[in-house]
Amino acid sequence: MWNWDQGRLDYFQFDNLKKIARFALTNDLRLTDRETLVTATGLPFLPDSDRYPPWRNYSRVFGLSLICAKHGIGSRPTKVAQALAADGATTTDEYFHFLCEASTDPSPVLKGWDRTAQRRYPLLFSLKFLLARSALGFDTTSISEIVASYGVSNFIGDEDQASFVTLVRKGHDIDNIDRQAAESIQVIAQISYLSLDRRNVTVSLSSDDARNIFQQLAPITGDPKEDGADEIFRITELFEAAVNELELDYASTAVSDVEEAGFSATTTFAEGAKTRKTHLVIERNGKIRDEFFKTNPTTVCDFCHQDTSQSYPWTPRILDVHHLLPLCSGARTSKTGTMLDDLVAVCPTCHRGVHRYYDKWLKSADQKDFLDAEQAKMVYDKAKNEYRTGL
Ligand SMILES: [Zn+2]
Numbered sequence: 001m002w003n004w005d006q007g008r009l010d011y012f013q014f015d016n017l018k019k020i021a022r023f024a025l026t027n028d029l030r031l032t033d034r035e036t037l038v039t040a041t042g043l044p045f046l047p048d049s050d051r052y053p054p055w056r057n058y059s060r061v062f063g064l065s066l067i068c069a070k071h072g073i074g075s076r077p078t079k080v081a082q083a084l085a086a087d088g089a090t091t092t093d094e095y096f097h098f099l100c101e102a103s104t105d106p107s108p109v110l111k112g113w114d115r116t117a118q119r120r121y122p123l124l125f126s127l128k129f130l131l132a133r134s135a136l137g138f139d140t141t142s143i144s145e146i147v148a149s150y151g152v153s154n155f156i157g158d159e160d161q162a163s164f165v166t167l168v169r170k171g172h173d174i175d176n177i178d179r180q181a182a183e184s185i186q187v188i189a190q191i192s193y194l195s196l197d198r199r200n201v202t203v204s205l206s207s208d209d210a211r212n213i214f215q216q217l218a219p220i221t222g223d224p225k226e227d228g229a230d231e232i233f234r235i236t237e238l239f240e241a242a243v244n245e246l247e248l249d250y251a252s253t254a255v256s257d258v259e260e261a262g263f264s265a266t267t268t269f270a271e272g273a274k275t276r277k278t279h280l281v282i283e284r285n286g287k288i289r290d291e292f293f294k295t296n297p298t299t300v301c302d303f304c305h306q307d308t309s310q311s312y313p314w315t316p317r318i319l320d321v322h323h324l325l326p327l328c329s330g331a332r333t334s335k336t337g338t339m340l341d342d343l344v345a346v347c348p349t350c351h352r353g354v355h356r357y358y359d360k361w362l363k364s365a366d367q368k369d370f371l372d373a374e375q376a377k378m379v380y381d382k383a384k385n386e387y388r389t390g391l
């Protein structure tokens, strides 16, 4: 099975990767001491011991996320790190689609890298497997089925839709999932149209969009380098070109209504519009929405405190879910699945109001996106404080 890093899901969370990338631009991740890194990022990087500089335990996170690689006695940030560090320069969807296209088995980050070996793309395989199933009408897929199908198929990841359909129809499965493989799939489940529920991944896309995205995915190829670090730099140099080829429009997946409602005022920043689209897809993701209301069966708007079951007694649920992380953040992952703490239930009118407030705030701050979760939450609370009920 393919290798990844184990027990590091929180570090692979998009917001946290951005923090690590920002640090990597001004510090050397290989030479840094733990305290400096912890202070700058707010992440624990355990264990707390002088004998364990962060590189010793976390170099695989830094490498697998394509943030940096060894350079001389230290390390150097990649083009991907530069994009992650700059606000609004890339989105969760762009980054995780690229990660799928660029991650190989064997991996230049891990032991056993061999430039002459046949390269397979396990994450690209996983995403294409999910999309192929979704296009056939199977929106939920178990992680074990993905891993089993990768094992028996010998697919590389560049196979076409017809081949994947044949494989999907065979329906392979296993009982014991390799934990590293499973965790890597949990990482890519941060893509806005994916959601995670224990051992299953659900795709929330129309069949047309699923087919369309499948068509756009292709492995990052070229002549691999002998040295693993050189190979990481070679691949990451291709980030911008690969991302420019992706058109993540989700044209026939219902986002346009919300977009017209709350986002029309801000089409000045093309990149800003892109980050908002990711945010909207997460908020419209049917699976995330269902999971949220299953755990929080509220009918009260978090913003105006209106109880919608009183005002609209004929409909069981009129509330939207609003995502409190920065606009380009993915749905958070953890060992247990999608974390629902970053969502609140708001009525459709307040939801528009919140996004208009975001637009206004970002414009006046001259930012394309919030710097981090804290800032995004602060602005939400600010909007809430300024809210006045009509008289
Ligand atoms: Zn409301």
Ligand SMILES: [Zn+2]
Pocket: 283, 321, 322, 323, 351, 354, 355
């Ligand atoms: Zn929202």
